Amino acid sequence: MTDNQKSPRYAVIFHSRRTPDEAGYTEMATRMEQQARQQPGFLELTSFRAPDGTGVTISYWDSLEAIRAWKQHPEHITAQQLGKDKWYAHYTVEIAKIESVYHFPSPADPGR
Structure with missing residues (x-):
């Protein structure tokens, strides 16, 4: 298990719907991801966006203090x-506080 999979940890779940305004968005989103990854307590980030503009970004942190910072x-x-x-x-x-994490197949599985 990597440090990013240890529990407890916290997830910040950002659900959004975009406007048609694209000016500067991609650059800012890239910059914010770069900055978040440099913050103490940051663990990982994943993001998805549907063609209709609906999106979900989940960032994982080791503490509520790191999220507040x-x-x-x-x-x-x-x-x-x-x-x-x-x-x-x-x-x-x-x-959300993540109390436990489990995987199938195991992260130690060489086929993964």
């Missing part, structure tokens, strides 16, 4: 405001 990061605050002003028709943020 990321929320208050100066560049992230700017991105949050631009998201509200330009890029998102709506969004929901959920924070």
Whole structure:
């Protein structure tokens, strides 16, 4: 089991629907992912977006304190405001504590 799979850990689940405004979005999203990955307590991130603009991004963190620090990061605050002003028709943020993790097949399986 890697450090990213240890429990407990926390997931920030960001559900969103985009507006048609594309200007600057990709660049900001890339920058925010780069910045998040450098933050203490960051574990991993995955993101999906459907053709209709609906998306889900899940970031994993080792503590609630790390999540709060990321929320208050100066560049992230700017991105949050631009998201509200330009890029998102709506969004929901959920924070969940992950108590356990299991896999099939096992991460140690050489065929994986």
